[in-house]
Amino acid sequence: MSEERMFRIPVGPQHPALKEPINFTFIVDGERVVDVKPRIGYNHRGIEKLMESKTYIQGLYLIERICGICSAAHQGCYAQNIEEAAGIEAPPRGVYLRTLIWELERIHSHLLWVGVAYHEIGFDTLFMYVWRDRERVMDILEMISGNRVNYAMNTIGGVRRDVTPEIVDNALKALDYLEERTKYYKKVTEEDDSILARTVNVGILKTEDAKRLCAVGPTARASGLKVDVRRDDPYGAYDELDFDVVVYDTCDLTARVLVRIDEVLESIKMCRQILQNLPSGPVRVKFKRKVPEGESISKVEAPRGEDLHYVKANGTEKPERYKVRAPTLANIPSVCEMLKGGYIADIPIVFAGIDPCIACTDRMLFIDVNTERKWMWTEEELRMYARKWYKKHLKEVVRERWKC
Amino acid sequence: MRLPARFSPELLRHVPRKPATVMYPFVPVEAPEGFRGKHEFDIEKCVGCGLCARDCPSGAIEMVPDERTKGKKRPVIHLDRCLFCAQCEESCPRGAIKLTKVYEMAGYKREEMVVTAP
Amino acid sequence: MEVLELILLILATVLFPGVVFCTYYALFLEWVDRKFFARLQNRVGPWITGPKGILQPIADIIKLLAKEDITPNGVDRAGFVGAPFFALTLALFSLMFVPIASTSGILSFKGDLLIVLFISTVFGIIIIFAGYVSASRFSIVGTARAGLQFVGYEIPLFVSAIIPALIARSLTLKEIVEWQIAHYPLILCFPAMIAFGIFIVCSLAKLEKLPFDIPEAETEIVAGWATEFSGKKLALFRLSTDLKMLLLAGLATALFLGGPAPWGFTLPADLNPYLAALIYSIWFVIKTIIVVLIMSTLKAAFARYRIDQALRGFWRYLTPLSLAILILTPIVAYHFYW
The missing domain is CATH 1.20.5 (Single alpha-helices involved in coiled-coils or other helix-helix interfaces)
Incomplete structure (x- = not known):
């Protein structure tokens, strides 16, 4: 059958399965997907341009709003970047707290994703349970930073708030609960027939394809690639922490679920280490508002993968250019590869499998709708x-x- | 081991349990200590320096003339533009702006969504 | 006398246990289902409209009735408008056969079980029809899935419903119920209890509930065959789905749980007929609620299967199993029950 005569299903930018403004045109043959055409750019907000008109302090809160889920990853990366450009260094306690927020955020993001994955395969009961348990980590974050989502915790030269001993106690208690529940979810995912029926050998991304298409984050690690910025290029307090990079080599959706569940367990381990060995001292140093001329790059392992920030400073209070490469953009080619040859029924879960965040992705691509240029x-x-x-x-x- | 409905014991355990839902608008929920909510402004402490307005990332703070402060100006915080980052609290040299635990601040008019001195 | 009987018949058809009772009771069952499903998921479920949210299904229907009714361009108008009415009428009509307030339904004749099963098959065809006339991509995919699933679950559903008839040696619902009153509920008999399980699973598929909500899987194809229906038409479809749930729960009750007759004691023959009707309907309510609770629990314990997996399940396991017990039943029944 020629491609013109095949059935096309548009999915997105508004679709109950993809809660993100992205458009895929699926060419299907019966229930099978033959080809996929992604179209991004619905959520371009001009943040990079806007960064140029904000001071470095104001930029902290704008960069945080690139994405709701990985707000601390972006903000921490930004703060790290500006610190490097300005030549200041955050004190150890500040670095530890920053790392704590990153890891708590990873727990909350991965649990959110696991819930969404269960929802996409129609397992709403587990979805409700996971999100109920995720509230515990949200409560810790709210206790530490004063907000559930946009923590506004990082500042240039450290973090803005310190933790009290009660918060540490409460957080450790909540982490115990989370660990027990996460282990249970891992068990269910490994053993329940109806979950395995929908995830085993679904959305295959082979190791060499993952390498070729530059997959990042858990998507790459589920395809057997051992890439993790935390290990490859340690930043923050990661070189002092004891953790394993979780890698699965079955390359399917089960691996993607299990990688994330295991990473939650690793993150819980790291959070315990941080909370028990917090160095004393101040949490921040002073930042003198102006950054000398120069360029700098900073990388952070966001929950979805490698997040890369670039700044060009010109000696004033404002950056001359700020560039962000968020992880989802790097994963879009991989997801197209995964979707080909699958079933329509698997589209939502496979797409959700890369934990997409289109708000992060849409930056500088221009599409002419009429000519598709x-x-x-x-x-x-x-x-x-x-x-x-x-x-x-x-x-x-x-x-x-x-x-x- | 692969089992169908591996999950059912956990399911049945939840039948007698109380729902986890927070009945929010009917049962009030208190925010934790240190929550970044509605601002509180103390005109006695304000010196009218305008640092809060300079650092505000969303331009929610407007400086209006006021004879009571040293700088002859006082801030007006527009809650409908505010993103509650608490940078104003941090930037204020005299601690005149404090963020409180209040988070219910809907209003019918833009004029209601303002925090300032009377 | 003739006139009085006629009036009573009309009252029975329209009010109790006919159209009005069935409609409200079906909406009540939806509430039971939603509330219990929510409980299993550690949520509260509907709880604002009426005490504990009991009026929520009615409120939903009223809201949908008041909404704008859109007929998209390119649909087959007559079919598009007709399908919901067909679905509702057939659901109500088939409920006339279900024994609710006495051992027989409002309508009862020899071989009425076959008629009920036949009408329940027509539901599937109406769904395919409704998706087909609405001319939308999602509807067409949903329709294809509905059709595939339809050929999967119909055979085991039919066979499992025939097994009680085999044991009771009658194709009339009234006589099956009376056999059970005279002996014991059929769910206690050996092959019939397996048939009950098959019946419940196939009912879930017929009602398009989890894990078989494949034709209207919201995370995949929006609402499947129902995507284009809105306003009044959607309200009618919602109502007919609830009525279908009542029908299947009622059939399961009549075929396996001893119908509306109470468990543990038999009503004396000279009892006031109105009192008897009341006792019967109370037991009918109890038994249908039990069936609905079983369905809710199953719904909560599974993820949605893919259409090929569901079909494989139906063809590879349920159909052979049901046929096997169909062959086994006469042998067992000959030795123990006849």
Whole structure:
């Protein structure tokens, strides 16, 4: 059958299965998926451009809002990056607390994902249980930082709050509960027939494909690639912590679920180590608002994979250029590979398998809807375009803005 | 071992249990200590330096003229623009802005969504 | 006398145990299902509308009735409007055969079990029809799945429903119920208890509930065959699904649990007929609720199967199993029950 005559199913940008603004066109033959065409860019918010008009302090809270789930990963990466560019170093207690938030966030993100995965395969009961238990880690985070999602914990030169002994006690108690529950979920995932029926040998991404398509994070680790920024290029307090990089080599969805569940257990182990061996001293050093001219790069292992930040400073209070490469973008080619040859019924769970975060992904890709032409712009071109566009449309924009 | 309905003992254990749902609007929930909620502003301590407005990432703080402070200005915090990062609390040299545990702050008008001195 | 009987018959058809009772009771069963399902998931379920949320299903229906009714371009108009009405009418009609307030249904004749089973098959065809006329991609995928699943579950469902009839040696619901009153509920008999299990599993597939909600899997194909239906039509479909649940629970009660007759004692023959009707309906309610609770528990314990896995399950395990007990039943029954 020629491709034109095959059945096309559009999925997204609004679809009950993909809670993310992305569009896939699936070409299907009966229940089988023959080809996949992704289209991203629905959620472009111009954050990188906006960063250029914010001071480094203000940027902390803007960069945090790239993504709701891995807010601490982005913010911590940003703080680390600016610290390096400005040549200051966070005190050990600050670094430990920063790492604590990163790991607690990983627990909450992975548990959220495990719940979503159960929901995608129609196992709503486990979904409810996992999310109920996830509330415990959210409570710890709220206790430490003052908010459940956007922790605003990091600042340039350390962290903004210290923990009290009561918080440490409460957190350790909650971690015990979480460990017990997580072990139970691992057992269920390994043994329940209806879960295994939907995950074993589904969404295969072979090791060499994962390498070729540059998969990152748990997606890569479930395909047998041992990549983890925490181990490969230690930052924060990771070189002082004892943890294992979880790798599974079955390359299917079961591996992706188990990698994340095991990582939760590893994170719980790390959180215990941090809480029990917190160094004393201050949590932050002073930051003098201005960053000397220069460039810097910083990498963080976000819950979804490698998160890369780049800054170009020009000696003022504001960055000249800020660039973010979030992990999901790196995983989109992999997910297309996984979806091909599968069933329609497996689309949601396979797509969810990379733990997608489109809010993180959409940055600088331009798509002309009419011609389907895609292109990338350099900064200079974008600036020229913006200037031209504003010259032409300024009046309308101003009118629009002042109308209400 | 692969079992069908491996999960059922756990399921039946939940029948007599109380639901985990938080009955929020009917049963009030208290936020923990240190929660970043609605601001509290103390005009006595304010010196009108405008540091809070300079550091506010979302431009939620507006400085309006006021004779009572040294800098002849006082901040007006627009809660509808605020993202509750508590940077103003951190930037204030005199501790005039404090974030409280109050999190219920819906209003019908924009004018209601403001924290400032009377 | 003639006139009085006619009035009573009309009252029975319209009010009790006919249309009105069945509709409200079906909505009540939906509430029981939702509440218990929520309990298993450690949630509260509906709890605002009415005491403990008991009015929530009615409120849902009323809300849907009040909503805008959209007929998309390109649908087959007559079929699109007709399908929900067909579904509802057939569901109500088939409930007339279920014994609720006495040992027989409002309508009862020789071989009515076959009619009920036949109508329950038509439901499947209506679903396929409704998805087919709505001309949407999701509906078509949902319809294809509904059709595939339909050929999977119909045979075991039929065979498992025939086994009680074999043991009671009658195809009339009334006589099956009376056999059980005279002897014991059929669920206690050896091959019939397996048939009961098969019947419940196939009922879940017929009602498109987890783990067989494949034709309307919301995380995969939006709402499957029902995607394009909205407003009043969706309300009618929702109602007919609830009525179908009542029908299947009622059939399971009549065939396996001894019908509306009480367990443990028999009603004296000279009892006031109105009092007898009351006792019968109370026991009917108790037994159908038990069946619905079993269904809810099964729903909560599984993940959704893929269509090929579900079909493999039906064809490889349930159909041979049901046929095997179909062959076994006369042999066992000859030795022990006849």
